[in-house]
Amino acid sequence: MDTMNETGQKRITVVEKVMGANNRLAAANRAILDAANIFSLNIMASPGAGKTSLIENTIKNLAAQFTIAVIDGDIATSIDAERAATAGAVAVQINTGGECHLDATMISQALLQLELTGINLLIVENVGNLVCPAGFQLGCHKSVLVASIPEGDDKPYKYPGMYHGVDALVINKVDLLPYVSFNMEYFKRGVEILNPGVQTFPLSCRTGEGLEQWLAWVSANVNENNKSK
Numbered sequence: 001m002d003t004m005n006e007t008g009q010k011r012i013t014v015v016e017k018v019m020g021a022n023n024r025l026a027a028a029n030r031a032i033l034d035a036a037n038i039f040s041l042n043i044m045a046s047p048g049a050g051k052t053s054l055i056e057n058t059i060k061n062l063a064a065q066f067t068i069a070v071i072d073g074d075i076a077t078s079i080d081a082e083r084a085a086t087a088g089a090v091a092v093q094i095n096t097g098g099e100c101h102l103d104a105t106m107i108s109q110a111l112l113q114l115e116l117t118g119i120n121l122l123i124v125e126n127v128g129n130l131v132c133p134a135g136f137q138l139g140c141h142k143s144v145l146v147a148s149i150p151e152g153d154d155k156p157y158k159y160p161g162m163y164h165g166v167d168a169l170v171i172n173k174v175d176l177l178p179y180v181s182f183n184m185e186y187f188k189r190g191v192e193i194l195n196p197g198v199q200t201f202p203l204s205c206r207t208g209e210g211l212e213q214w215l216a217w218v219s220a221n222v223n224e225n226n227k228s229k
């Protein structure tokens with residue numbers, strides 16, 4: 001709502017208007033995905049946490065079961081989309097031109113570039129950032145945060161907006177636990193305060209430890225989505 005302050009200046013709530021427009025477009029994206037019977041994940045994380053590594057592992061393990069597409073958001077390159085394509089998915093690159101997050105408009109443009117018929121699973125890799133992506137709905141069915149051991153155990157406390165809003169949490173790079181000072185108890189306590197009971201998958205994209213539980217969760221969601229249609 002626009003408001004008038006005490007000096008008579010009109011304060012226009014531009015942010016609310018922008019977010020409202022984004023959310024409407026996100027709902028339209030969801031309708032397109034639902035009509036095509038596609039289950040979708042929005043993968044968010046800080047730079048280098050292992051989003052693309054997790055996506056590669058997911059494609060390699062589930063490509064025999066599902067047809068998988070990837071929309072890769074990156075500030076400037078197509079490196080990650082190429083990695084997803086090499087792993088066996090149809091991949092579309094979005095270069096945000098410096099923007100620190102994907103938004104619903106970008107996803108709607110990317111969806112136009114995909115042949116949606118036959119796709120079961122769409123994975124969106126958001127731009128590496130623990131702040132901005134949390135504020136922009138894309139229309140995906142579930143949002144996933146990939147935390148990683150070397151980032152430190154204080155991240156839930158420092159980036160509450162991101163930890164609060166996600167449907168699942170991957171804790172990647174557990175193979176580095178012996179080498180990094182990371183108090184899992186302290187980390188999980190922070191997560192529990194912000195997002196009680198959130199489904200959590202400690203794993204290593206490098207060694208494969210813990211991947212099975214993650215793959216089972218993704219498969220169950222895709223199968224559930226197929227059943228509900």
Ligand SMILES: Nc1nc2c(ncn2[C@@H]2O[C@H](COP(=O)(O)OP(=O)(O)OP(=O)(O)O)[C@@H](O)[C@H]2O)c(=O)[nH]1
Pocket residue numbers: 045046047048049050051052053054080127128172173174175176203204205206207
């Ligand atoms: N030790 C270890 N390294 C990992 C693991 N997963 C990913 N890495 C490494 O971490 C680095 C970053 O991985 P990416 O998958 O590119 O990370 P990302 O989140 O997609 O990075 P951006 O897209 O640049 O934000 C690479 O050098 C990976 O090989 C893991 O489980 N253990």
Ligand SMILES: [Mg+2]
Pocket residue numbers: 051052053080125
């Ligand atoms: Mg990446």
